[in-house]
Amino acid sequence: MxxxxxxxxxxxxxxxxxxxxxxxxYVSPSAVSQQLALLEEEVGIALIERRGRGVTLTLAGQQLVERAERILAELESARADIAELKKVIAGELRVAAFPSVAAALIPATVHELLQLHPRLTVQFDEMEPAESLAALRSWQTDVAIIDDLNVPPGALDPNVETIPLMEDIFNVMVSKDHRLAERPTVTLQELRGERWAIDTASSTYTRMLTDACQAAGFNPHIVARCKGFEVTIALIRENYGISMLPGLRASNDLEDVWVCKVVPEIRRKISLAFRKGEKRSPALQAFIAQIENRVRP
Known part of the structure; x- marks a missing residue:
């Protein structure tokens, strides 16, 4: 086949x-349809069926996908074996990460990695954790950086391995003119009645913020829903609203913004994810070592 x-x-x-x-x-929808039609012709049985606007797999299609996953996994394992035998860190490594961790860690990690291994090429794609896991499962990336807010441990595919990378603590960010400016810490109860500007790139983040405020006895008054960090931070600077953002965001230089630690702390765990059997790949090992050096205390 x-x-x-x-x-x-x-x-x-x-x-x-x-x-x-x-x-x-990276092909046209008609090319996908043609490939699947040829596969059905090759096996002599229907593999997909249309239901309304969607497409679902038949029982035969589901069984063939299960076999295909094992075949593709074996091919990747064989590629890792060969790379390990060569002991040469070269070729392409594809990395996916979500914005806050990517901005804080990826540029320096990749720069140092390529200084050590000039024959290696790193392809980076910005993706939210759930999206990067789908890319990992479909062989569109080699390593994904995820967190336990968006991807609970029980939701991981059994063919995916993870290693813990770091913990990130959420902070409240306010303008330098805000009543809480110069305060080192703040409780959520003290934020009742505040206007909130939130980054809606991740629905899980919005749910986490809402749940935390509700546990403190109030619903957040959201006055701005932004699709990126740039607009959110601009609104904070102008004292239009406050926000709760991960500590990795605060690791960048933030002018005219005051960062308060939240008491009690709200944390997320960040991990590296990759397909089972591929940790032996010298390129992946080199990336893991380099990014761990960046986060090591």
């Missing part, structure tokens, strides 16, 4: 639509 066709079927099982598969594989 053609490996590209099997990969297209497996992508469909993950992403559910032809358009999403086409985007992931």
């Amino acid at each position: 053609d490996l590209a066709r099997l990969r297209a079927l497996r992508e469909l099982s993950i992403r559910k639509t032809m358009a999403a598969v086409a985007e992931a594989l």
Whole structure:
């Protein structure tokens, strides 16, 4: 069976639509449909069926995807074995990470990694944790940086391994003119009645903030929903609202903003995720070592 066709079927099982598969594989939707039609012709049985606007796999399609996953995993394991034998850190390593950790860690990590291993190429893609895990499962990336707010440990695919990287503490950010400026710490109860500007890139973050405020006895008064850090921080600077953002955000230079630690602390655990059996890859080992050096106390 053609490996590209099997990969297209497996992508469909993950992403559910032809358009999403086409985007992931960098081909047209018609090319995806053609690959799947040829695969069905090759095996002599229907593998997909349309339901409304969506597409679902038949029982035969589901069984073939399970076999395809094992085949693709074996190929990746074989590639890792060969790379380990060569002991040469070269080729391409694909890395996916969400914005706050990416801005704080990826540029310096990649710079130092390429200084040590000039024959290595690093391809970086900014993705939210759930998206990067889907990319990992579909062989679109080699290592994903995730957190336990967006991806609880029980939600991990059994074919994915993780290693803990660091813990990140959330902080409240206010303008330099705010009543809480110059305060080293603040409790959530003290934020009742404040206006909030929130980054909505992650729905999990919004839910975490809302749950934390409700546990403190109030609902946050959200006056701005932003799709990125730049607008959020601009609104904070102008004292239009406050926000709760991860400590990694505060690791960057922030002018005209005061950072208060929240008491009690609200934490998230950040991990590296990769496919099982691939940790032996010299390129992956080098990346892990370098990023661990960046976060080591």
